[in-house]
Amino acid sequence: MTRELEAVGGLAVQASLFTSRRLKASGDFEADADCVLFQGDCLDLLRTLPDGLAKLVVTSPPYNLGKEYESRLSVDSYVAGQRRVIAECVRALDPRGSICWQVGNYVDNGEIIPLDVLLYPVFAELGLHMRNRIVWHFGHGLHASKRFSGRYEVVLWFTKTSEYTFDLDAVRVPQKYPDKRHFKGAKRGELSGNPLGKNPSDVWEIPNVKSNHVEKTIHPCQFPVELVERLVLSMTEPGDWVLDPFLGVGTSAIAALIHGRRALGAEIEPRYMSIARERVRAAEEGRLRVRPMDRPVYDPAGRTESSPPRTVQLELAE
Numbered sequence: 001m002t003r004e005l006e007a008v009g010g011l012a013v014q015a016s017l018f019t020s021r022r023l024k025a026s027g028d029f030e031a032d033a034d035c036v037l038f039q040g041d042c043l044d045l046l047r048t049l050p051d052g053l054a055k056l057v058v059t060s061p062p063y064n065l066g067k068e069y070e071s072r073l074s075v076d077s078y079v080a081g082q083r084r085v086i087a088e089c090v091r092a093l094d095p096r097g098s099i100c101w102q103v104g105n106y107v108d109n110g111e112i113i114p115l116d117v118l119l120y121p122v123f124a125e126l127g128l129h130m131r132n133r134i135v136w137h138f139g140h141g142l143h144a145s146k147r148f149s150g151r152y153e154v155v156l157w158f159t160k161t162s163e164y165t166f167d168l169d170a171v172r173v174p175q176k177y178p179d180k181r182h183f184k185g186a187k188r189g190e191l192s193g194n195p196l197g198k199n200p201s202d203v204w205e206i207p208n209v210k211s212n213h214v215e216k217t218i219h220p221c222q223f224p225v226e227l228v229e230r231l232v233l234s235m236t237e238p239g240d241w242v243l244d245p246f247l248g249v250g251t252s253a254i255a256a257l258i259h260g261r262r263a264l265g266a267e268i269e270p271r272y273m274s275i276a277r278e279r280v281r282a283a284e285e286g287r288l289r290v291r292p293m294d295r296p297v298y299d300p301a302g303r304t305e306s307s308p309p310r311t312v313q314l315e316l317a318e
């Protein structure tokens with residue numbers, strides 16, 4: 001967990017939490033590691049994991065768009081490849097665990113195919129239970145001229161069973177009218193909303209990582225840390241394993257480690273893996289800056305309070 005103490009020179013700085021030991025990182029799965037960063041094909045890592053290990057699998061897989069890190073496949077081959085990875089993730093998932101598969105659209109000759117529509121049957125056939133289809137809305141992206149510009153992607157959230165870890169209080173957001181009270185009946189005068197805040201709903205407005213974002217690296221489509229933080233905080237407990245089979249530059253690992261969870265992931269592209277390692281090192285040394293979870297989305301009319309980037313420090317699981 002992180003603690004923000006004071007603002008100095010426009011940057012929020014954190015108290016050093018004086019963790020009693022150094023982060024234990026490993027390139028292959030080791031049960032007593034804090035962080036496993038495997039460079040290679042995710043199936044090679046997944047096959048080494050014990051059954052039921054991870055409390056949360058969170059990932060954004062390749063979208064089959066012909067990005068620099070993927071070769072374009074037929075839709076059937078793409079789904080078959082995803083099925084192999086998803087089946088291994090389900091095997092490695094704790095019975096109280098969750099899988100969050102974050103996807104957008106596959107675009108073919110100007111025609112869009114929503115990947116969640118293609119992949120939903122794979123999860124359903126593996127016996128998973130869908131809890132939400134979260135719409136992640138963001139303000140920036142390509143400007144389309146022959147269709148409306150895409151400004152959302154989705155997070156498909158499934159659980160393995162109906163007994164699953166979910167802590168809503170950990171991720172409540174401020175009420176719109178925090179002082180609103182019941183005006184009649186037995187509860188007259190009492191606050192009508194939950195004083196801990198409201199349910200963040202299944203539509204999340206979180207800026208995507210574009211050039212001026214504090215977390216931007218060379219990766220063309222990295223997660224914002226705050227998107228994964230919300231999933232980690234609500235679906236896992238301290239010490240749990242968070243697994244990302246398509247780790248990219250390590251965002252899921254960062255989000256897990258800054259909240260005292262253990263992180264595990266694979267990335268096939270060496271350049272991205274070396275950035276993931278450097279980001280984890282920067283987090284351990286208190287040098288990594290992220291966009292704070294509670295920062296309002298920028299309003300060009302200047303009606304939002306400014307809140308500076310947050311420098312994170314790790315708290316290691318006992």
Ligand SMILES: C[S@@+](CC[C@H](N)C(=O)[O-])C[C@H]1O[C@@H](n2cnc3c(N)ncnc32)[C@H](O)[C@@H]1O
Nearest residue numbers: 041042069222223246247248249251267268269
């Ligand atoms: C959409 S990106 C994920 C980005 C990530 N969420 C982040 O925040 O950096 C998908 C990643 O999967 C990697 N990848 C593609 N095929 C892979 C495979 N078979 N095993 C492991 N990683 C793979 C790509 O190199 C790419 O970095």
